[in-house]
Amino acid sequence: MTAAAVGLSHSPLIGRNDPAPEVLAAVEDAVDTARTFVRAFDPDLVVLYAPDHYNGFFYREMPPFCLGTDANAVGDFGSSAGPLPVDADDARALARGVLDRGVDLTVSARMTVDHGFVQPLEVLFGGIDEIPVVPVFVNGVATPLGPVGRVRALGAALGEAAAALDRRVLFLGSGGLSHDPPVPVLEGAPPRVADALIDGHPPTPEQRARSEQRVLEAGRDYAAGSTTMTPINPAWDNLVLDTFKSGRLTDVDRWTVDWMGAEGGGSAHEVRTWIAAFASLAATGPYRMTSCFYAPIPEWIAGFAVATAEQEPTS
Numbered sequence: 623m624t625a626a627a628v629g630l631s632h633s634p635l636i637g638r639n640d641p642a643p644e645v646l647a648a649v650e651d652a653v654d655t656a657r658t659f660v661r662a663f664d665p666d667l668v669v670l671y672a673p674d675h676y677n678g679f680f681y682r683e684m685p686p687f688c689l690g691t692d693a694n695a696v697g698d699f700g701s702s703a704g705p706l707p708v709d710a711d712d713a714r715a716l717a718r719g720v721l722d723r724g725v726d727l728t729v730s731a732r733m734t735v736d737h738g739f740v741q742p743l744e745v746l747f748g749g750i751d752e753i754p755v756v757p758v759f760v761n762g763v764a765t766p767l768g769p770v771g772r773v774r775a776l777g778a779a780l781g782e783a784a785a786a787l788d789r790r791v792l793f794l795g796s797g798g799l800s801h802d803p804p805v806p807v808l809e810g811a812p813p814r815v816a817d818a819l820i821d822g823h824p825p826t827p828e829q830r831a832r833s834e835q836r837v838l839e840a841g842r843d844y845a846a847g848s849t850t851m852t853p854i855n856p857a858w859d860n861l862v863l864d865t866f867k868s869g870r871l872t873d874v875d876r877w878t879v880d881w882m883g884a885e886g887g888g889s890a891h892e893v894r895t896w897i898a899a900f901a902s903l904a905a906t907g908p909y910r911m912t913s914c915f916y917a918p919i920p921e922w923i924a925g926f927a928v929a930t931a932e933q934e935p936t937s
């Protein structure tokens with residue numbers, strides 16, 4: 623088995639509230655580097671770790687992580703809708719492998735996913751149906767959140783299980799570093815919002831358009847400097863990226879939920895997807911980061927990063 627990893631921030635504001643042309647050009651360059659890396663690696667399976675934003679997972683029962691043997695995208699924020707080409711046999715084998723290694727993984731035979739899953743497939747592969755995937759939801763939004771070390775354990779167990787497949791596997795983590803976009807919170811929510819977060823009533827097109835407009839306005843306000851959101855934190859983002867770069871992944875076991883939220887804002891927990899992806903790669907042997915780009919981009923409400931990593935060649 624051959625493995626590689628990519629971490630890629632997502633934002634619903636990409637293409638809708640873009641930064642200055644020179645910033646956009648730098649991001650496009652970095653994403654191009656990642657695309658070239660992926661093309662050269664030529665994966666035949668993508669294990670995609672991504673969060674959800676109350677489109678597929680709700681408080682009626684909110685797992686810390688869940689592997690899909692089948693998945694359908696809702697098409698929020700202009701992302702593609704429809705089925706993901708899930709490799710159900712590999713998905714089942716990986717689920718068994720993770721459970722065998724003592725990580726209590728939830729499995730879904732009909733997973734609903736949103737832009738968190740779709741955007742990296744569109745950005746890196748040009749669409750959602752270009753490559754077989756095994757989608758793995760990693761909760762990075764809905765509190766309470768469990769210990770970060772368990773996410774590392776999930777990634778490691780899945781990486782070990784993947785090593786048994788005769789595959790070229792790309793572990794892909796989707797999510798921002800420090801960022802605090804307007805995502806609804808159950809605690810203190812008005813009854814109508816709480817009901818939606820618990821039961822997951824699919825929004826009407828008008829409701830979806832209103833919440834997308836809210837995020838767009840928040841991005842504009844944030845870029846203009848008038849906001850109450852937690853600021854993007856480049857120092858923390860660089861600490862996080864250095865952790866992946868150095869391979870000192872056990873450091874994350876000391877990261878607390880409170881610390882991450884205080885340093886990086888309410889959606890900083892999405893970086894759990896990167897932790898899972900790098901832990902999966904690390905479980906297959908030593909790795910090295912081959913590219914790493916970072917920029918704080920207020921227009922996207924994102925500490926935005928893209929990084930690629932490959933296995934160290936064996937001598």
Ligand SMILES: O=C(O)CCC(=O)/C=C/C=C(\O)C(=O)O
Nearest residue numbers: 632633634675798803804805833
């Ligand atoms: O307001 C809503 O109902 C949805 C908000 C939402 O989905 C925001 C998503 C933001 C990100 O995915 C992000 O910045 O990571």
Ligand SMILES: [Fe+2]
Nearest residue numbers: 673738889892
């Ligand atoms: Fe997100």
